[in-house]
Amino acid sequence: MDDSHPWYRPAPDTLLLIGTVTALFGYLVPWFRVSRRHHWWYSGWTYLEAGGGWTWWVVVFLLIAVGASVWAGRAMRLALIAAGAATAGMFLAGAVVAVSLVALPERSGVDWVGNLSVGTGLPLMAIGFGTVVAGALAAVRR
Numbered sequence: 001m002d003d004s005h006p007w008y009r010p011a012p013d014t015l016l017l018i019g020t021v022t023a024l025f026g027y028l029v030p031w032f033r034v035s036r037r038h039h040w041w042y043s044g045w046t047y048l049e050a051g052g053g054w055t056w057w058v059v060v061f062l063l064i065a066v067g068a069s070v071w072a073g074r075a076m077r078l079a080l081i082a083a084g085a086a087t088a089g090m091f092l093a094g095a096v097v098a099v100s101l102v103a104l105p106e107r108s109g110v111d112w113v114g115n116l117s118v119g120t121g122l123p124l125m126a127i128g129f130g131t132v133v134a135g136a137l138a139a140v141r142r
Contacts, residue, residue: 010073011071013138015131016065016072016082016132017066017135019086019130020065023128024063024089026126026127027043027062027121027125028048028121030120034105043121044058044121057088058093061088061089061092079136090129
């Protein structure tokens with residue numbers, strides 16, 4: 001084994017790691033709630049506490065992406081695995097948020113979604129997944 005590049009020493013891809021951790025955190029913290037009077041927020045954590053179902057897959061894919069991005073500086077394949085797992089998590093997180101919006105009671109008016117009480121989760125997921133895309137493009141370029 002070559003001691004100059006042992007596999008047990010992490011060599012993270014910073015953009016992929018920061019992006020996936022930010023997206024995971026954004027998935028778990030509150031996204032929105034129906035109104036200011038509503039007692040609970042929609043969030044990944046809320047779904048996981050209720051049993052999770054298929055919403056667990058978001059966390060699984062993002063944890064795979066975090067793990068792969070920790071060693072992605074050592075191998076392009078790991079950077080691609082991190083980017084692919086984060087993309088799968090992004091798709092599923094988008095589906096969870098979309099299903100959550102559909103589950104809300106129908107309201108009158110054009111901009112009822114814009115009037116929801118918004119938490120930090122959606123912006124953090126957007127920043128995190130955007131950073132993952134930037135990290136994936138940078139990894140492919142190196």
